[in-house]
Each structure stands twice: as structure tokens, then as C-alpha cells.
Amino acid sequence: MTSVPTIHGLGAFPGDGSLLLLPEFDFPGLGCKRVGEDGVTAIVTTRDRKVVLLCHEGHTLTYLPTAVGIPAYYPLHPAPLPERVRAVLMDLDGTSVHSESFWIYIIKRVTARLLDDAGFRFSEKDLPFVSGFSVSEHLAYTLRTYCGNVPGATLARARQYYFEITEEEMAAILAGQGRKGAFTPSPWLKEFLLHLKARGVKIGLVTSGLYLKAWPEIVSAFETLELGDPLQFYDGIVTAGTSIKHGQSGTLGEQQAKPHPWLYSEVLMPFDVPARETIGIEDSSAGVLSIRLAGVCALGVVDGNIVAGGAAPFCTAIKPGLRAIWEELLEERC
16 A cells, blocks of 8 residues: 655645646656655645645755746745734635636637637636636737637737736726626725724735736725725735835736745735735636645635636635634634
């Protein structure tokens, strides 16, 4: 009987199908690694193949393949739920604001234009790959999957269409003529944020989305909740490629967005709060990985692609919403 490997930073290998064991893997720059050789105790990938773990006794190296940008390696460290929580970092789409279906709709429109097929629709199997990651990752997936034989269907062309369609849709929304229900604050978001503020907890907002798409979402949600200026409320806001709080430095942009750790690392940096006293909240597999690789405890909310992508083992807990996270996990720790 094969023993169950222990993964440093995660614990015992789960048997729920979220993670898959590989006998060997060719790691760029490191060569082909095999289980049982050179101290390798396990090689593990998530269900969506977005991350590969090279496991040794006492340390785990995380490899992030990518269709765009630069592949990278990061250590995976344990990140348990802190006894005292002094900072909370929150994702935007799906966690703070429900808008994922709108952005999938935008990617669908881009793909339809590339195919010259107004009736194009995504299937259920596409959804984990067109949500939760960067725009370029989403577009690269659709190009590989649907546009391989389409002349001129390049990432540059897809991005051009994406920005044209996004500007068109945003202008319609601001004019009161756009897609209904595009940006809806998550249930209990206002109460959650006010509870954190009352306890003096630092609050950061993080998104892989570009400023062009992220800022209208944030403003719309705060207008709905009557919380005033988000720049004055949040202690830090970071979007892909752009930082919009108190002159902080810019980010590495889409090419190194989630699941890379840099967006979460950057928003936390000026808080003067260590990662061990911080938690991050996400609904996507890429976001959960980003939080964990930043050395922060990850909490998940349902309705995203955490389970579908195979990232559930990276979460300390997955809850139905923000109210459950506050009442069951944070109220006594803030």
C-alpha cells in the first residue's frame, strides 16, 4: 500500500481529487525531477494544472507555469489562521463584488468577434479558465481552445478587442444603459467592512483586474453601500499594473498577477503588519494561491472556482460568505 505523502505547507495529501500526484515532471531550469530521487518526496499539481509542487522533507517549491509572462518558483510556507488578526486582504471580483459573470461575458464577446460568430457561448468546462486569472490568461485560453485556425487571432488582437468592448460596456453602464446587475456588492460586505474598521484592522483590496475595469466596480459598490470614498476607507488598493492608494508603487501588472504573490505582498507592505497576523479572502483558485505564496493564511468563499480548480487544500477554511467568516473565524481574533 502506497503511503500518503505529507506536503510541507499543506499537510497530508488530500484524497478528494483536488490535487494530483505526478511520478515525474520537467521543471524549467531544474530539469526532470522524479519522486524518490534527489530527496523528492512528492510532485503534486492542482486539478486545473495551474501550479506544480516539488516536495521535499521540510520544504516545498511551487512552480507556476503560465501561458503569458514569466514562469516562476516560490517557496510554500505553512500559514495557519492567526490567533490575532491585524490585517485583512480582500479580493474584488466574486469576494467583495459579484461581477464575475459580467467579465466572462466580455471574454465571450471578444471570442465571438474573433470567430465572427455572434452565437458563440462558453461551456461549463471553460469556466475555470475564463475567470479568476488575468485578462491575458483568459484570452490565451480562448485563443488556444477556440481560435487555433482563425487567421490573425493573436493575443494582441484579442486584447485590442477586449479593451474596445470593455470601454463600450463601461460607457453604457455609466450612462445607465448597460448590462443590468453587472456590479453587485457581496452580501454582508458593508457590515463586514465596518466591523473590521471598528476593531482597527487594516483592510486591503486586491484584484488581478486592470484599473480600467476594477475602479468602476469599486466606486459602484461603495455608492450602493453608502460608504463614501473607497480611497479614504481602504488602507490600500492594488490592481494589476496600477496602485491607487497614497502614491504606492505600481505592480508587476498582468504578466505576474495572481497566482503570483506580488499583488498581495504589495498591498500588505505599507501596513506594518506581519504576514503571520494577516488573512486573505478569495473566491478563486488563482487568488488563493497568490495569498498563500505571499505567506498569508487564505480563507475561501464559495461560488468561485476554488474547488473546481483544485485549490481547496490551500485554504484554512471555505465558508459560504463574509458573515460566516466574521462570526465563525474572525470576531474573536480581531
